Amino acid sequence: MARKFTTPRGTVDILPEEQPYWRQVLRVAEQTALAFGYRRIDTPVFEQADLFVHGTGEATDIVQREMYIFQDRSGEMLALRPEGTPNVCRAYLQHGMASRPQPVKLYYVAPAFRYERPQAGRLRQHTQFGCEAIGSSDPALDAEAIELLWRMYEALGLDDLYVLLNSIGDQSCRPAYVARLRVYYELHLAEVCDDCRRRYDQNPLRLLDCKNGQCQPVIAGAPAITDALCEPCAAHFASVQAYLDAAGVAWQLTPRLVRGLDYYTRTVFEIVPGDAGSQGTIGSGGRYDGLMEVLGGPPTPGIGFATGIERIILNLRKRVVEVGPDPLLRVVVAAVGEGPRVAAVALVSRLRRAGVQAVVGDGTRSLKAQLRQAEGLAPQYVVIVGDEELRRGRLQVRERATWNEERLTEGELLARLSD
RNA sequence: GUGGGCGUAGCCGAGCGGUUAAGGCGCCAGGUUGUGGCCCUGGAGAUCGAGGGUUCGAAUCCCUCCGUCCACCCCA
Numbered sequence: 443m444a445r446k447f448t449t450p451r452g453t454v455d456i457l458p459e460e461q462p463y464w465r466q467v468l469r470v471a472e473q474t475a476l477a478f479g480y481r482r483i484d485t486p487v488f489e490q491a492d493l494f495v496h497g498t499g500e501a502t503d504i505v506q507r508e509m510y511i512f513q514d515r516s517g518e519m520l521a522l523r524p525e526g527t528p529n530v531c532r533a534y535l536q537h538g539m540a541s542r543p544q545p546v547k548l549y550y551v552a553p554a555f556r557y558e559r560p561q562a563g564r565l566r567q568h569t570q571f572g573c574e575a576i577g578s579s580d581p582a583l584d585a586e587a588i589e590l591l592w593r594m595y596e597a598l599g600l601d602d603l604y605v606l607l608n609s610i611g612d613q614s615c616r617p618a619y620v621a622r623l624r625v626y627y628e629l630h631l632a633e634v635c636d637d638c639r640r641r642y643d644q645n646p647l648r649l650l651d652c653k654n655g656q657c658q659p660v661i662a663g664a665p666a667i668t669d670a671l672c673e674p675c676a677a678h679f680a681s682v683q684a685y686l687d688a689a690g691v692a693w694q695l696t697p698r699l700v701r702g703l704d705y706y707t708r709t710v711f712e713i714v715p716g717d718a719g720s721q722g723t724i725g726s727g728g729r730y731d732g733l734m735e736v737l738g739g740p741p742t743p744g745i746g747f748a749t750g751i752e753r754i755i756l757n758l759r760k761r762v763v764e765v766g767p768d769p770l771l772r773v774v775v776a777a778v779g780e781g782p783r784v785a786a787v788a789l790v791s792r793l794r795r796a797g798v799q800a801v802v803g804d805g806t807r808s809l810k811a812q813l814r815q816a817e818g819l820a821p822q823y824v825v826i827v828g829d830e831e832l833r834r835g836r837l838q839v840r841e842r843a844t845w846n847e848e849r850l851t852e853g854e855l856l857a858r859l860s861d
Numbered sequence: 862g863u864g865g866g867c868g869u870a871g872c873c874g875a876g877c878g879g880u881u882a883a884g885g886c887g888c889c890a891g892g893u894u895g896u897g898g899c900c901c902u903g904g905a906g907a908u909c910g911a912g913g914g915u916u917c918g919a920a921u922c923c924c925u926c927c928g929u930c931c932a933c934c935c936c937a
Contacts, residue, residue, distance in 0.1 A: 451928070503935055507862075525937085554937075559862075561930065563937080570937060637934075653933090701936095723937065750937030778895065811890080813897035828895060842897080 452558070452566025458768070463755045466765040467598060468551060471571045471749075474594040475549040478586060480573050483548040485529035491521040496736050497528030499704025501645065508556040522555035525703070526572045526748055527730065528737070534576050535739040544577030545744075551751075563722075563753050572727075574746035576734075581678050584709040584729060584745050585685030591713060591725050591747055592691050598754065599763040602716040603724075605691060608668070608699040609679040610647065612707040612731065615672035620646050622665050630660045650698040666697045675708055682709055701726070705733040709745065715757055724757060725749030771819050772859060773800035776812035777827040786827045789837075789852065798859050816842070825855070 449455060456464060472482070491511050498504050510522035523529060530548055533539075539546045554570050573590060575583045588605060595603055611619060623646050631639055635654040642649060650661055671679060686693050693711075701710045710728035727747025734742035758765070773793055777786035786802045793800040801819070803812030809826070816824045826838040836849040839858070850858065 448928080508935080556936080558935070560928095561932085564935085565937090568937060572937095703936095725937070748937060753937055776896085808890090809895050810897075815897085817897045824897075826896070830895085838896090840897090845897085 450566070452560035452564075454565065454567075460755070462765045462768055463758060464751065467751055467754050467758070468571070470597045471551070471594055471751075472549070474590055474597060475571075475573055478547070478573075478590045480547040480549040480575075480590075483530060483533060483550050485523075485526075485533055485550065485552065487553065488520045488522050489529060489532065491519040493528050493532055493737070494521050494524055497531065497705065497733060498525060502704055504556060504703070508558055510555045510557060523552065524556050525554055526550055526552055526570050527574060527703075527705070527733070527744075527746055530572075530574045530746075531576065531730075531733055531737055531739075531744065534742075535734065535737060540577065540740065540742065545575045545580075545583060546577055547573070547575045549573045554748075563750075563756055565752060568753075569751040570748040571751060572746060572748035574744060576744040576746075577742055579678070579729075579731060579743035581681035581709075582685050584678075584682045585689060585691070587727060587745050587747050588686060588693070588711055589689045589691050591727075591749060594749075595713065595724075595754075598758060600715075600724075600754070600757055600761065602761075603713055604716060605686075605693040606696040606699050606712045606714060607683070607686075607693045608696050608710050609671060609675060609682075609708050610667055610700055610706060610710055610728075611671050611675045615670060615675055616667075616707075619665070619667050619670040622670065623647070623649065626664055627660070630663075633657075634660055647700040651700050661698060668695070668697050678708055701728055703730075705730040705736065707731045711747070713749075717760075724753040771799050771801065771821040773798060773823045773825055774803055774812075774816040774819050774821045775800065775825045775827060776803040776809055776816060777805070778809045778812070779829065781829060781832060782827045785832055789825070789827065792852070793856075793859075796856055796859075798856075823855075823859070 475482075491509070494509060495505050500506075504524045509524050512520055514520055529552075530550060534546060534548075549572065551569065551571050553567050555567050557566060558564060560566060573587060575587060588607075592603075592605065610616060624642065627634070627638075627642050627646070627649060631642065634642075634649075634657045635652065637654065638649055638652050638657050638660075641652070647667075649657075650664065650667075652658075652661065668679070683693070683695075696712075699710055699712060706728040708729040708731065710726075712723050712726040714722045715724065725747055726749075727745070729743070729745045731741075731743040733744060734740065773790070775786045775790050777783050783802075783805050790800040790802050800821075803815055807815065809828075813824065821842060824840045824842050826840075828838075831837055834849070836851055837855060838847065839850045839855055840847045
């Protein structure tokens with residue numbers, strides 16, 4: 443049908459029926475983050491575009507072709523947040539958080555925007571829950587971030603998940619490795635796919651992540667970055683692994699795992715479902731020890747992750763995980779005729795002030811219709827107010843599920859409701 | 862950004878060149894004057910995603926666009 447207005451491509455409405463999932467996921471996410479000592483931070487939906495150009499990285503797809511970027515009326519270049527980490531780091535610097543006890547551990551729930559071609563599990567606006575621990579390079583924080591994410595999924599009832607873990611080194615060892623990788627690939631360019639030839643030029647690390655069948659033998663023969671780590675990076679990585687084991691989180695060493703963002707150093711990880719489709723990653727993150735300097739701050743290490751709420755819910759639905767229903771409506775008051783309507787409005791007003799969720803039936807409809815309406819609203823009690831009830835000072839109160847009917851005074855009704 | 866599938870009322874879904882465009886769910890109303898879940902009856906709701914074209918005639922064929930889904934790409 444010809445609708446005049448619809449949601450923009452790649453965006454969705456979250457209808458009342460879906461809200462229980464959101465409430466549940468956000469509740470668990472926040473609880474878990476708080477339990478791990480993280481505190482909430484909120485940052486603007488839009489920021490100076492350069493924050494992401496420099497922070498997320500000029501070479502990334504996100505910056506090159508996916509940002510929602512615009513000029514405001516003063517001519518300033520702004521961008522809708524494509525991911526959360528640069529905002530949090532900017533806030534850390536802006537508010538002098540280096541003078542707080544380190545590390546500063548922050549979490550956020552925020553929409554992210556990327557101009558991409560939508561498909562299941564990939565939207566132009568999606569919601570990320572993320573955590574960042576800034577100001578320490580302790581590998582225990584890396585392990586803790588991974589564990590936090592893992593425990594959160596666990597609490598939500600998601601199983602069949604896998605932690606993929608890798609280290610991609612730092613400035614002192616990665617460049618040499620990338621050079622070696624290039625030398626290796628130079629000899630095999632004829633055997634790999636077109637995308638890989640492009641990656642060879644633009645983003646060599648990503649060569650390892652190619653899913654094209656013809657490239658797999660070449661990947662298998664490539665030097666592994668985990669063999670090329672410098673001593674400090676190797677030691678750090680070993681500690682991360684040991685701490686994960688200590689925390690009881692199972693992980694899989696995945697040398698081919700690299701990440702799309704420029705700022706990652708050392709630890710990178712993803713959590714994927716066992717039956718993952720192409721948009722399978724539900725959460726991922728890593729260490730970004732060089733990011734703060736890029737943003738103009740002093741050298742400050744950091745580790746963090748983000749997970750997509752929509753993808754979590756997708757997986758919860760796939761597994762038919764139960765979530766609590768909406769808080770139930772407790773009373774619907776049906777009334778026909780002006781006198782009873784006035785009394786009914788006054789009654790629900792008092793009920794609500796007493797903390798009871800209550801509504802009146804639609805006064806433009808018959809009593810029968812109001813009762814049908816009440817059925818749809820599924821309250822605990824249905825109350826009927828008519829002239830007779832007003833005369834007697836007693837309400838007709840029905841427990842909807844049992845049809846059990848009583849004549850009660852308002853006080854008795856309230857007592858019943860407070861059981 | 863590339864390739865492919867799909868697009869009929871709020872939802873599911875028949876029809877696939879000539880029909881008043883089925884049916885189900887849901888919604889609304891009625892089945893005597895104030896009584897809900899089942900049942901019965903009735904009603905509202907569709908410019909057949911949009912715009913062009915072919916044809917005497919198009920939901921049905923063609924083109925373009927839009928949306929959605931799948932794969933790639935990328936990533937949460």
